[in-house]
Amino acid sequence: MPKEVKYVDEPENKEKYTKGFDTFYSVVAKPYELFIKISPFWKRWLKTTIPHIQGPRVLEVSFGTGYLLTQYADQFDTYGIDYNEKFVSMLQKKLTKKGLSVDIRQGNVEALPYKDGFFDSIVNTMAFSAYPDAVKALSEMHRVLKPGGKLMIVDIDYPLKRKGFGMALTKAWILVGDLVRDMTPLFNQFNFEYTDEEIGGFGSVHLYVANKL
Numbered sequence: 001m002p003k004e005v006k007y008v009d010e011p012e013n014k015e016k017y018t019k020g021f022d023t024f025y026s027v028v029a030k031p032y033e034l035f036i037k038i039s040p041f042w043k044r045w046l047k048t049t050i051p052h053i054q055g056p057r058v059l060e061v062s063f064g065t066g067y068l069l070t071q072y073a074d075q076f077d078t079y080g081i082d083y084n085e086k087f088v089s090m091l092q093k094k095l096t097k098k099g100l101s102v103d104i105r106q107g108n109v110e111a112l113p114y115k116d117g118f119f120d121s122i123v124n125t126m127a128f129s130a131y132p133d134a135v136k137a138l139s140e141m142h143r144v145l146k147p148g149g150k151l152m153i154v155d156i157d158y159p160l161k162r163k164g165f166g167m168a169l170t171k172a173w174i175l176v177g178d179l180v181r182d183m184t185p186l187f188n189q190f191n192f193e194y195t196d197e198e199i200g201g202f203g204s205v206h207l208y209v210a211n212k213l
């Protein structure tokens with residue numbers, strides 16, 4: 001039996017949590033971009049989502065610097081949304097430079113500005129544990145996904161076997177403020193059928209591929 005682990009409670013003041021991290025992202029936007037550029041493992045983790053993407057219409061929620069989005073945008077009818085204005089303008093510039101036409105918006109995962117069942121796939125990397133209200137975030141992604149659509153999440157969780165160096169890494173993410181969650185009850189609540197695969201970080205980085213039934 002894997003040992004019990006402690007997940008994180010959501011903050012009481014959710015707006016304050018989101019705004020606090022938003023200020024942080026605005027300050028670190030450029031160094032964060034450089035980090036992704038020089039970090040082979042981060043790029044590899046994000047790119048594990050690509051083979052699972054099904055089109056034609058794809059949404060990336062919380063694209064950050066847009067590294068991942070620019071890897072697949074030319075193959076699909078692509079949309080992107082992120083809370084941070086600096087990331088939005090950085091990506092917009094990159095897309096213009098590459099001649100890619102993508103619907104990019106600033107917005108909150110808790111109130112996605114799209115119609116029900118609009119997307120065939122949604123991609124979400126290293127961001128779910130930055131949302132202070134997991135149910136609201138997942139409910140919105142579920143709403144805008146078509147029945148039969150796929151949601152790919154890459155994020156932090158404890159190693160499946162609950163042992164090894166990945167345990168310490170997950171705890172370190174929690175210490176820096178990440179809201180690491182048990183995804184099973186969340187996916188079950190929305191009746192997603194899903195797989196959970198360790199893709200790096202000694203078992204602390206997971207790829208979830210969830211199908212909307």
Ligand SMILES: C[S@@+](CC[C@H](N)C(=O)[O-])C[C@H]1O[C@@H](n2cnc3c(N)ncnc32)[C@H](O)[C@@H]1O
Nearest residue numbers: 062063064082083084107108109125126127130
């Ligand atoms: C750690 S970064 C991950 C960025 C990118 N997906 C990656 O893998 O490198 C977290 C991202 O979540 C975004 N974010 C945080 N809260 C959000 C919210 N409520 N709605 C939409 N995006 C949000 C941030 O602006 C930031 O771009």
